[in-house]
Amino acid sequence: MKQVGLLALAFLSGCAADEISGVGARRMSSWYDTGQVKKPREDLARTVRELMARQGYNVPDFNEKKGWIESDWDVSLSPRYREGYRTKLQVEIEPLDEGGYNVRVRSWMEINNASINPSDPERAVWIGAGVSDKHKDRIAEPALKLFSTLRLRLFGLNQ
Numbered sequence: 001m002k003q004v005g006l007l008a009l010a011f012l013s014g015c016a017a018d019e020i021s022g023v024g025a026r027r028m029s030s031w032y033d034t035g036q037v038k039k040p041r042e043d044l045a046r047t048v049r050e051l052m053a054r055q056g057y058n059v060p061d062f063n064e065k066k067g068w069i070e071s072d073w074d075v076s077l078s079p080r081y082r083e084g085y086r087t088k089l090q091v092e093i094e095p096l097d098e099g100g101y102n103v104r105v106r107s108w109m110e111i112n113n114a115s116i117n118p119s120d121p122e123r124a125v126w127i128g129a130g131v132s133d134k135h136k137d138r139i140a141e142p143a144l145k146l147f148s149t150l151r152l153r154l155f156g157l158n159q
Helices: 002-021 041-054 141-158
Strands: 033-037 069-072 074-076 085-095 101-112 126-128
Touching: 033 141, 041 069, 041 085, 041 101, 041 141, 085 141, 101 141
Parallel strands: none
Antiparallel strands: 033 101, 069 085, 074 085, 085 101, 101 126
């Protein structure tokens, strides 16, 4: 019985160490779905890219084969430990059986875990933002901002 207790204690301490180091920390938001949109895929991709660029992200072209757009990382470094962060957006445009498309949006956020010279981009050590109380509630902010402006653009004030 003592061996089981020691094994459980060792396992739990390993999980806690992973959370402290950021290995198991959450780094992405949930998906936010627009619902059915009856517009051509090319128009949707152009609208999504435009809105992502307005949020300050560098956005590559829509990937036709994969059906998604992913921005480059938007980096904001800080001279303070775990204050610097980076975010990116991912958008999927998937066809629906009943016609049209569903646009799915999510965001990623990581914080800089480098304790020595955290403002140096070459020394940055990126971990999931869920490890920081300051940043874990902000992981979904970029996705929610894009999602709300996208719904407003696609459906107007009616929905």
